[in-house]
Amino acid sequence: MSGGLLAELYAQGAFNPALPQHELAAAHIPLGRLGISPAPERLLIDAVGQTDGLTLIVGASGAGKSSLMTYTAERLTELERDGRRYLPLLVPVAAHSAGAANLATFGRLAIASLLAALPVGADDRSRLERMTADNVTRQLPSKDFNARLALRGGLPGGVARAGADFGVTLRGEVLAISSPGALDHDPYGGLDELADMLRVLRRELVIMVEDTDAWAFEPDGGLETAQAFFAGVLAPLVSPGFSVVVAAQTRWSGLDAFSAISERAVARIDVPTYSLPRAREVITAIVAGRVSWTLGDRIDHSASEVLDDGALDVLAARLRDTGSVRSALSVLRDTLTKVSADFPPVLTREHLLESA
Numbered sequence: 001m002s003g004g005l006l007a008e009l010y011a012q013g014a015f016n017p018a019l020p021q022h023e024l025a026a027a028h029i030p031l032g033r034l035g036i037s038p039a040p041e042r043l044l045i046d047a048v049g050q051t052d053g054l055t056l057i058v059g060a061s062g063a064g065k066s067s068l069m070t071y072t073a074e075r076l077t078e079l080e081r082d083g084r085r086y087l088p089l090l091v092p093v094a095a096h097s098a099g100a101a102n103l104a105t106f107g108r109l110a111i112a113s114l115l116a117a118l119p120v121g122a123d124d125r126s127r128l129e130r131m132t133a134d135n136v137t138r139q140l141p142s143k144d145f146n147a148r149l150a151l152r153g154g155l156p157g158g159v160a161r162a163g164a165d166f167g168v169t170l171r172g173e174v175l176a177i178s179s180p181g182a183l184d185h186d187p188y189g190g191l192d193e194l195a196d197m198l199r200v201l202r203r204e205l206v207i208m209v210e211d212t213d214a215w216a217f218e219p220d221g222g223l224e225t226a227q228a229f230f231a232g233v234l235a236p237l238v239s240p241g242f243s244v245v246v247a248a249q250t251r252w253s254g255l256d257a258f259s260a261i262s263e264r265a266v267a268r269i270d271v272p273t274y275s276l277p278r279a280r281e282v283i284t285a286i287v288a289g290r291v292s293w294t295l296g297d298r299i300d301h302s303a304s305e306v307l308d309d310g311a312l313d314v315l316a317a318r319l320r321d322t323g324s325v326r327s328a329l330s331v332l333r334d335t336l337t338k339v340s341a342d343f344p345p346v347l348t349r350e351h352l353l354e355s356a
């Protein structure tokens with residue numbers, strides 16, 4: 001059937017760039033597998049495994065920072081350090097500009113993010129809401145993904161125990177350390193206590209800070225918020241007793257506070273930018289990956305089922321020029337929408353140029 005595949009991909013939103021975190025992780029094509037060396041995935045796992053402290057992921061908006069972070073978070077749950085499995089915790093800071101300079105507020109947000117991911121009863125739920133109501137945010141978009149990370153595989157060391165049991169234990173411990181008043185005088189907002197408590201449960205805390213990009217939409221371009229966050233929250237977290245990973249848009253890397261912490265960070269991992277031939281290879285693999293992942297039929301599909309060579313050239317140029325995989329995927333999604341009245345067998349350069 002002519003255009004049947006494109007119709008199916010359109011119906012399933014195959015090229016939607018805004019995916020929930022577990023889907024971002026599932027759709028991630030490891031850059032190491034595309035021959036990019038050193039592989040950012042390996043660099044990130046090694047940085048977290050090496051020592052406690054801060055690791056920075058830097059890249060343009062849409063370059064793939066969240067994709068890399070969520071994928072690596074899932075891999076970390078399969079690995080151990082000193083006999084403790086990792087517990088990555090994604091902390092959403094997008095809506096968090098009022099408390100951006102305040103480590104105690106950030107700590108509460110992290111603890112609330114973990115609690116929100118665990119089985120919580122009605123009483124505890126209202127306490128959680130009180131914790132997160134002031135200065136922080138009501139948005140906890142990472143909840144489902146954090147639950148997957150926290151409950152994955154239960155306990156380390158091959159002990160067969162359901163993740164749900166572990167979740168109940170963990171919830172009790174987290175509620176105890178965050179009981180009313182307990183954190184009032186702790187400048188770290190309980191993050192150090194959280195890390196210690198998790199070690200007793202044989203878990204190694206990895207705080208992952210997501211979506212600092214979103215501050216760019218603030219009226220002043222987010223520079224003040226970002227500066228306050230790097231100076232007030234991340235500077236004191238340069239050498240904490242646990243690992244912290246932060247995704248930062250390239251524009252924040254010009255800030256004084258960024259340079260100051262960057263020198264003392266465990267690692268800085270740059271999401272690569274690409275020359276034209278490289279961009280073509282990368283976007284070809286990502287498109288093929290999205291088709292296979294969307295159809296879920298266990299067949300390795302290829303980009304040429306969807307796009308001709310000229311169309312791939314347009315996407316490659318877009319990726320090279322913007323450094324943004326999101327931007328290239330958006331062109332593809334918009335083109336599919338545009339031709340949805342009458343799908344052609346494959347998309348051509350001309351189809352894409354009309355949307356680009």
Ligand SMILES: Nc1ncnc2c1ncn2[C@@H]1O[C@H](COP(=O)(O)OP(=O)(O)O)[C@@H](O)[C@H]1O
Nearest residue numbers: 017027028029061062063064065066067325326
């Ligand atoms: N290595 C990759 N493999 C598959 N998809 C990717 C990859 N890198 C980026 N993407 C896709 O590009 C889009 C933007 O990536 P994202 O991680 O959200 O960018 P950032 O966080 O840097 O703004 C997402 O839809 C994501 O799925």
Ligand SMILES: [Mg+2]
Nearest residue numbers: 065066211213
């Ligand atoms: Mg992101």
